[in-house]
Amino acid sequence: MDHLFLIRIIVDGGIMMVPLIAFSVVGLAAIIERGFALRPSKVLCIDRLIELEGLIKQGYLEEAYNMVKDEKSPMLRIVKVALLHSGRDKHEIKEAIENAGRLELPELQKNFTLLNTLAVISPLVGLLGTVLGMMQVFSASMNDGGFNMAILSQGISQALITTVTGLIVAVPCLVFYNLYFRMTDNLTNEMEKYSLTLMNLIIRASEQSRQGIKIELPAAQTSTKEAVSKKSEITVSDTAHLYINGKEVNPNDLLPALQALFKSSSDQTLTIRADGKVAHAHVVHVMDIAKQAGFLRLSIAAAKPPSGHAEAP
Known part of the structure; x- marks a missing residue:
């Protein structure tokens, strides 16, 4: 019945009900x-922002970008x-963030014009109907030769349907247009706040990477035993075992061992040896601990078997 x-x-309602029904669906x-x-x-992804903040604070800008x-x-x-503009001037980073924000705003306000237009024209189309x-x-009524109030009232009632x-x-x-507009303003304010925080962290991390740890490309290997013995080395095996100058070290004792090595080292340079089988996260972890131990210069080199351990045939 309904x-x-x-x-x-x-x-x-007549022919004008067709566009009104279409307007309602759209x-x-x-x-x-x-x-x-x-x-x-969906817009802010707070959980991911917290992870990013932790990575950027530790200086892992590449990992954050990935x-x-x-x-x-x-x-x-x-x-x-x-992150793509990390290492540049503060004003350049800020300008890049502002430009990116301006590009994102139309995406947030998508379909706002449509809702506003429907709110305006729907009553007009109804009035036209x-x-x-x-x-x-x-x-x-005029064609029938007179006014029949019953028929006239029924006709007016039907005409008002549109x-x-x-x-x-x-x-x-109209209600949802204003609601979503307000939501967009709030989201934009939150995005500006988080952008400013992350921008400062990125700038600080970029400055630390320039002034703090220096990652050097491995130099040509020397064949003299004397040159090798003067270097402080840590080897990360593909089985996650750690060796300092050929001596295996428990991962839990890595920080004090590196601190002792740093105090006894003359050039304060640490060579980290690893091969392609070692997970990148393990190498990054070792670099982080080396920084805590005091080493300011790190050198990455290909892994070699630690002393006392023969290569597998």
């Missing part, structure tokens, strides 16, 4: 789409731009 009543209303789709797109978890390079979140895309319906009613429908379509569109 379905038949709804169909009857649509039919009685408006509902836009409201649902923006509702999912503007979720803070984390965000394929992300689709607006906030993480801005972070990617900031009512006017056309009234014209038909009066025209039919006005009511237009308002039903317009009100939700």
Whole structure:
């Protein structure tokens, strides 16, 4: 019965009900789409930002970039731009972030114009349908030679259907347009806050990387035993075992062992040896501990078997 009543209303509303129904479908789709797109978890990705903050604080800018390079979140895309400009002047980084933010704003406001347009034109289309319906009613009454109040009232009632429908379509569109506009303002403010924080961290990490640890390319290997013996070396095996100058060290004792080595070292240079089988994370971990131990110069070299351990045949 309800379905038949709804169909009857649509039919009685006349031809202008067709665009109004189309407006309602399009408006509902836009409201649902923006509702999912503007979720803070999708726009800001707070969990990922916390991870990025930790990496950047430790100076792992490359690892941070690898984390965000394929992300689709607006906030993480801005972070990617900031990381791409790491090492440059503060004003250049800030300008790059601002430009990236301006590019993301239209994406956040997608379908806003559509909702606003539907909120404006739906009542007008409904009013047009009512006017056309009234014209038909009066025209039919005049052709019958007089006014029948019962028929006239019924005709006016039917003509007003389009006005009511237009308002039903317009009100939700206008409400959600204003709601989403406010949500976008709040998200933009949060993005600016996080961008400023990460920008300062990136600048600080870039300065530390220039002034602190210096990663040197491995020099040509010398064949003299004397040259090798003067160097401080740590070898990371493919089985995650650690050797300092050929002597195996427990990973839990790595920091005090490196601190002792640093105190006894004359040039304060540490050579880290590893091969392609070693996980990158293990090498980065060793570099971090070496920095804590006091080594400011690190040299990366290909791994060689530690003393006392023969190579596998």
